[in-house]
Amino acid sequence: MGESLMSAFDELQQTGMAGEQTFEMLLGVTRQTVKARNYPAPDGKAFWDQDDLAELAHEMVLACSDGQSFVDTVLAASTDDDSLRAVVAHRVGVAFAERARDTDTGHLVGRIRKLLRANTTDFNEVRPSFWSPAGAGVTTEADTSREDLLRAAFAVPGVKLTRWNAEAERRSPFASKADLERLVLAILRAAGAPVHERELIKVLADYFGLRPNSVDIDDVTDFSFQDDGQSPAQEVENSQYADMIWEQLTADERTVLPWLDDSVTDMADGLGIGRTRAHNIRASARVVVARALGIDAEGNAQHVTVGDAFVIVQMLQERAADAASADGEA
Numbered sequence: 001m002g003e004s005l006m007s008a009f010d011e012l013q014q015t016g017m018a019g020e021q022t023f024e025m026l027l028g029v030t031r032q033t034v035k036a037r038n039y040p041a042p043d044g045k046a047f048w049d050q051d052d053l054a055e056l057a058h059e060m061v062l063a064c065s066d067g068q069s070f071v072d073t074v075l076a077a078s079t080d081d082d083s084l085r086a087v088v089a090h091r092v093g094v095a096f097a098e099r100a101r102d103t104d105t106g107h108l109v110g111r112i113r114k115l116l117r118a119n120t121t122d123f124n125e126v127r128p129s130f131w132s133p134a135g136a137g138v139t140t141e142a143d144t145s146r147e148d149l150l151r152a153a154f155a156v157p158g159v160k161l162t163r164w165n166a167e168a169e170r171r172s173p174f175a176s177k178a179d180l181e182r183l184v185l186a187i188l189r190a191a192g193a194p195v196h197e198r199e200l201i202k203v204l205a206d207y208f209g210l211r212p213n214s215v216d217i218d219d220v221t222d223f224s225f226q227d228d229g230q231s232p233a234q235e236v237e238n239s240q241y242a243d244m245i246w247e248q249l250t251a252d253e254r255t256v257l258p259w260l261d262d263s264v265t266d267m268a269d270g271l272g273i274g275r276t277r278a279h280n281i282r283a284s285a286r287v288v289v290a291r292a293l294g295i296d297a298e299g300n301a302q303h304v305t306v307g308d309a310f311v312i313v314q315m316l317q318e319r320a321a322d323a324a325s326a327d328g329e330a
Contacts, residue, residue, distance in 0.1 A: 009081040012071050018061075029085050030057040033092045060088070060095035105210055112201050115180055118258055118321050122185055130194035133185060144191045149203045152190030153183050175208075177266045183207065242315040245292045253285035257320035260286070260313070289313065 008025035012018065018026075030053045033039075041048050061070045074091070078084040116123050116131055124134045159179045175183070187203055188195055246254070259267035259282065268278040293309050 007081050009078060009084045012075055012084070016071060018071060025081075025085065026057045026061070026088060027053055029088045030060070030092050033089045034096075039096055056092065056095055060091045105205060108205060108208070108210065109201055111180065112184065112204060113197065114258065114317070115177065115184065116197065117318075119181060122181060123188070126194045129197050131184075131188060131197060131200065132191075132194045133188050136188075143193070146199070146203055146206070149187045149190055149195075149199075150206050152186045153203060153207045156182050156186045159183065176263075177270060238311050239315060241292075242312050242319070245289055245312070245316060246319060248288050248292065249285060252281045253288060254320050254323065256282045256285050257317045258324070260317070289316070 006014070006021055008021045011021045027050075031048070034048050034053065034056070039048075042052055074084060074087050077087045116125070120134065122134050124132050124136065126132050126136075156179075159175055159182070183204065184200065187200060249257075255271060256267060256278065259270060259278075264275050264279050264282075267282065268275040271278060273281075293312065
């Protein structure tokens, strides 16, 4: 009888390296995950070809920083081949979400999630991810149709949409922070009951005419801004990294952290300072954060993984928002 082939789990555990069995497993799990979750093919293609699958699998490995870190990461969460495949499937979803963050839809998801959590005066998270107008006191889930919610959004007067600029280096913010808040509030009031933020974002995507070809809103909200499979130890390490960066920031630099993705005008209006000063403070804060994370000119984080860099920045932004709320209550 011929010698039985080593499994992917055994290969990783015994050699500490990703070999032939591991690469076959990676491609197979990537193919199954893409099919099971119905991920749309990249670049408007009709289907995922072998090169597309290999590229996504490669991105998943790189998201763990390097090959050895990938091995350490998946082995730490696996006990056999079945659990290894489950871990890899989750990491594939995270890698796909990394792509999603760089789309208009991903930008909208991040903007609305931050807006909801920063404005406790108007919005209330009655239970995880379900939102109502502050003080509504309603606990049942909304059954209002998306069409009715969309009509409520279109009924909001005076919303100024940002013009698309093909030469702009940064993605446009859709609309001002104040207008986005008015749209969200109108949708929540029309629902008459708590609305899941995924449904809220879908209504807003329709409002702004977003029809992404390579990503679905469910893909973004399922992975991009929720648990990305970090271990408790990694969460502690990221928190310590955020502490270190926080101490390097001045008081003014801390105040602009929640506004890193907003226009200078929105930031200046929100902080009650001049545009030039707001621009200079944010530029200084970005330098501090980029230097601490080792972000190079191409946007690659050298000291941490891309996923960890995103989490660390979110931690800093949440801390700044909490500090601002505490100052407002004082």
